[in-house]
Amino acid sequence: MNKYHIITYGCQMNEHDSENIAGLLEAMGYVYEEDPYDSDVVVINTCSVRENADKRFFGVLGQFKKKRRNDPDFILCVCGCMPQQPRIVEKINKQFSWVDIVFGTQNIAKFPELLEKRIRTGRRQREIIDNNPVIDEQEMKPKRMFRHKALVNITYGCNNFCTYCIVPYTRGREKSRMLQDIVREISCLAADGVREVMLLGQNVDSYRDAVGHDFADLLHAVNDIDGIIRIRFMTSHPKDISDRMIDCFRTCDKLCHNIHLPVQAGSDRVLKRMNRHYDTARYLEIVDKLRAAAPDITMSTDIIVGFPGETEEDFEATLDIARKVRYDSAFTFIYSPREGTPAARFTDQIPDEVCHDRFDRLVDVMNSISLEKNLEYKGRTYEVLVEGVSKTEDNAYAGRTDGFKLVNFTSDKTPDEIIGTLVNVQITESKTFSLEGVEVERN
Ligand code: SF4
Numbered sequence: 254m255n256k257y258h259i260i261t262y263g264c265q266m267n268e269h270d271s272e273n274i275a276g277l278l279e280a281m282g283y284v285y286e287e288d289p290y291d292s293d294v295v296v297i298n299t300c301s302v303r304e305n306a307d308k309r310f311f312g313v314l315g316q317f318k319k320k321r322r323n324d325p326d327f328i329l330c331v332c333g334c335m336p337q338q339p340r341i342v343e344k345i346n347k348q349f350s351w352v353d354i355v356f357g358t359q360n361i362a363k364f365p366e367l368l369e370k371r372i373r374t375g376r377r378q379r380e381i382i383d384n385n386p387v388i389d390e391q392e393m394k395p396k397r398m399f400r401h402k403a404l405v406n407i408t409y410g411c412n413n414f415c416t417y418c419i420v421p422y423t424r425g426r427e428k429s430r431m432l433q434d435i436v437r438e439i440s441c442l443a444a445d446g447v448r449e450v451m452l453l454g455q456n457v458d459s460y461r462d463a464v465g466h467d468f469a470d471l472l473h474a475v476n477d478i479d480g481i482i483r484i485r486f487m488t489s490h491p492k493d494i495s496d497r498m499i500d501c502f503r504t505c506d507k508l509c510h511n512i513h514l515p516v517q518a519g520s521d522r523v524l525k526r527m528n529r530h531y532d533t534a535r536y537l538e539i540v541d542k543l544r545a546a547a548p549d550i551t552m553s554t555d556i557i558v559g560f561p562g563e564t565e566e567d568f569e570a571t572l573d574i575a576r577k578v579r580y581d582s583a584f585t586f587i588y589s590p591r592e593g594t595p596a597a598r599f600t601d602q603i604p605d606e607v608c609h610d611r612f613d614r615l616v617d618v619m620n621s622i623s624l625e626k627n628l629e630y631k632g633r634t635y636e637v638l639v640e641g642v643s644k645t646e647d648n649a650y651a652g653r654t655d656g657f658k659l660v661n662f663t664s665d666k667t668p669d670e671i672i673g674t675l676v677n678v679q680i681t682e683s684k685t686f687s688l689e690g691v692e693v694e695r696n
Contacts (some may be wrong), residue, residue: 255293255376256286260313263300265453266424266486267333269404269503271298272395274332277312277365279396285314290320292359294328294368298496299335301591302418314349317639321351328371330354332361334423338593349627350377357381358424359409362393383425399640401673402483403447407435407471408454411491415517416595417526417588420455427459432466436474440665443480449638452486458493476505483638483655483676484508488515491539492530499539502547510547511657514539515555520567527596540578543634551581551626551656558615559588559608561599568611572618581626581656582617582686587612620685629682630658633654634693637662637678639671646689654688664692 257278261271274296275285286292292594295317299310317329329352335341336355345352354367360382363652367378397403408423411418439450454460460468468486475484484507492512493638501508514536518524543550556571577584587608590597644651645662650671651661662678664671682689 256291257283257296258286258289258292258296259296259298260289261298263298263302263333264305265404265451266406267298268398269395269406269453270333270358272295272394272397272404273300273421273544274364275396276394277361278360280394281365281368283552283656287476289317289591293326294330295504296330296332297320297570299331299333301334301338301352305589306335311344311349313691314345318349318351325525328353328368328630330356330364330368332356332358332364334358334419337383337423338419338591342379342381346379346606352377353383353414354378355622357383358602359383364477381513397447397672400446400639402449402451402640403442404433405439405442406430406454407452407457407468407486408460411455413456413492413530414595415471416526416599417560417591419591419594422593424455427456429454429460429462431462432474435471436478439481441442443478446673448481448675449485450481451482452484456490456493456694457486458495458498460488463491467495467497469501472498472501472508473506476507482507485519485657487513489513489664491516491536493564494539496542499542502550504542509655509657510550511552511655512543512550513553513555514543516574516578517555517557518560518563518567520563521569523567526562526599527557527560533570536574537577544618549656551658552578553582553657554578554580555584555586556615556619557586558590558611559603561588561596561603561620562601563588563603563611568615572615575615575618575622579622580619581658582623585612585615585619624683625684625690627658627685629683630680630688631683632680634677634679635660635690636675637690638675641671641672642668645687645693649689652678659687661687662690662692666692 259271261267274303276385289295320327337357364586371378408429411421412427414421438688457468511679593613635654638649638659639652646661649661649663660678676692679693680688
């Protein structure tokens with residue numbers, strides 16, 4: 254049996270791409286191997302978003318050089334956002350020419366053909382395209398990470414060009430899948446035992462298919478699918494979120510009361526330079542509307558500190574909006590330039606020590622709000638969809654509330670009995686990033 258291993262960096266889009274790649278490899282007869290150094294094929298699915306992404310990526314590539322030299326049948330493949338940048342492919346070809354296969358984010362379906370060609374001819378394969386007009390998910394048979402929940406792409410690419418972001422350059426212009434294709438895919442998933450779907454797009458709020466269905470239409474259509482009990486989505490963009498979409502929190506009973514709504518900064522001046530197309534007043538108006546539609550909604554966000562030109566006053570405005578919204582959780586980042594983006598050319602970059610000081614202050618504020626919010630859960634009982642055994646607590650299971658709170662809890666049930674089911678959990682302890690509890694009988 255030939256064995257494969259996939260190393261995945263980055264967002265849920267990449268995770269889902271890796272599920273698709275795993276499905277393609279298994280259809281070719283490969284089996285999953287835990288140890289990359291004991292595998293016949295290794296795929297590195299890369300991300301360009303994180304700080305020092307290039308350095309880390311080339312470091313990981315270098316670690317396979319010895320195996321590649323000692324084992325002529327070993328095949329190393331690189332895909333994801335990195336190879337969509339010509340300078341990266343040039344560097345791979347010059348300095349890491351022993352990499353066997355390089356393919357882009359938009360031609361994953363061609364991977365089996367490239368692998369077969371590499372095996373047959375022994376020649377290295379490179380296939381990177383921009384803006385593939387047709388991405389046929391129906392042809393993919395992803396090997397899903399979970400039995401009971403699934404990631405489902407609804408759009409690809411992004412048209413927004415936030416000045417700090419590399420994604421529009423690596424994933425191409427935005428394309429929406431047809432509503433009926435998404436519904437067909439989710440209906441099959443439901444028949445296969447999936448209970449929760451996460452609808453994925455760089456900006457789900459700009460979803461519009463070729464016959465004019467928008468994101469609210471899609472949510473209603475998914476809400477009607479038998480067998481699905483929870484619907485989530487990621488990521489929203491404040492500039493495109495509509496009142497019709499917000500109203501879905503009232504009208505779609507399966508839509509989880511949780512939203513990830515990136516704010517990025519609390520200063521209108523910085524938001525403008527980021528090319529985000531909303532100001533803080535508009536953002537806060539959306540938050541109010543969401544809370545009116547679903548008073549128990551939980552919210553998370555992304556925040557960048559140290560964006561070029563950010564003054565102390567701008568940063569205080571970010572702390573201010575964080576305190577006003579009182580997010581349940583936040584992904585906080587120190588700005589770091591991405592080659593090829595407009596912000597990387599801004600001349601007023603912020604010194605490292607200022608960035609780190611602001612970052613620490615922001616994390617303190619965010620964490621104390623998260624803990625305060627989690628303390629409100631103590632003593633109450635919540636429905637939890639069980640994901641698996643706990644990674645942090647011995648003899649415990651882990652699951653998520655409707656509001657996406659991570660709960661580690663104890664139960665008398667066996668993994669086979671409980672994983673993938675909804676159980677009632679009484680919360681006994683609240684931490685900053687998770688809750689603890691014990692399963693209790695349903696009323
Ligand atoms: S919306 Fe902005 S931050 Fe998000 S992927 Fe598009 S360009 Fe990047």
